[in-house]
Amino acid sequence: MTTKHDIRARVHEIVADQAMIDTTDVSDASVPADLGVDSMGLVEAIFAIEEAFDIQVPFNANEPAKSDFDVSSVGAIVEAVTRLVCEQRGVTDPS
């Protein structure tokens, strides 16, 4: 079972790992680049997200803005992961 709360917590952990900061320093409002996550860090974080939730994330590092996966903030990533978890498990609610 994966609730939205679990997804948020896990995404925050993954971003914090990548930025090498404490998880408590990550919020939904955080912007990955501001936390020190560069484009390669983002690619690695997305790999970690795919592994953690067993999903496929549509992300092209060439044009992140054009990918169907919003990485503009940590909260946006949480929403996008929630959507993908629902879509790829064929459910309407992540839990």
Next chain:
Amino acid sequence: MRRVVITGAGTINALGIDVASTMAAMREGHCAIGDLDIRDADRLTIRIGAQVRDYDESAHFNRQQIALFDRYTQFALLAAGQALAQSGLAFSGELAARSGVILGTSGGGLNTQDENYRVVYEEGKNRVHPFVVPKLMNNAAAAHLSMEYNLKGPSFTVATACASSNHAIGQAFQFVRSGMADVMVTGGAEAMLCFGGVKAWEGLRVMSRDTCRPFCATRSGMVQGEGAGIFVLEEYERARARGAEILAEVAGVAMTSDASDIVMPSRQGAERAMAGALRDASMTPSDIGYINAHGTGTAANDKTESAAVAHVFGPHADRLAISSTKSMHGHCIGATGAIELLACIMALRDGVIPPTANWREPDPECALDIVPNTAREAVVRASLSNAFAFGGMNAVLALRAV
């Protein structure tokens, strides 16, 4: 210093099995990118590439050779056969001692590694073929060329990822120019289109799923190719004295390091390499009529390379042609600079500038004459060939018509 000329060229790549067919395809703006025909392709996310199609190794090599020659070595040997035949050279005595081979490759015998890891990990076997090591090693292709043609001078392999061939050719050029050698066989070979090779590239998220569109606003990333390009570099007076056909002159080279990031290119590193090659060749920016771009079709490369060209060439940047032939033969990684040297030779010798294929709409950050989709006739007296590798290792060659 001695002058250095190219007296033989050979290739096999997705566009053609020799120089003539490759250049004909480049003239037509033919894109050789298609569905990958490799084992376990259904488990790949990226399923396209510029593959050498309908390739039957047994048509070229016997059973004992195949046991020793990885696909990349086979490509190198086939291309070298053409180059050496064109040069008309045979190596014995003093000439053999003063001739060598420097090749570029990134993955070396990657197919051999992939197949044998599969055997021991997936199939659980505890024994592999006795020649796995001599088949997979990165110097195997160079070694087989030295043995096949009796090249007894300096021979080695250069590995600088996507710039391997240009570093190799640049080094071979310096050997001949300085007098360390009289003839050098050089170029590069790559065969990375196997399951493990493509799977590794997928991870970076810079690969396109449709096709390669360098310098285009709708670009979607790079597409991998494979093949080999091999050249015979020879001291100019020697080539002239024996009446050899001269394809072009290698006039200069520059190698630089970004010293900044393992994957993101730096404009300054690219600029220093282009400006350095011009200086080394005693050329001015206005001498250059054509640049074969690194042009991978990734946002990072295309924008950085365009800015670097604009900065090095100033007003002349709008008067020169620049194209990325990777749009046709794919990114052949350690062999790509060698295959792209053919585009420069075609421009210098035949007066035909190959296009950037698959191009759709302008990118304001790549506002150069990128020769979209259709080849162009032009008199080109001098040319640059760019290679900017992961690791921030850059090598640019300067060529001149003879």
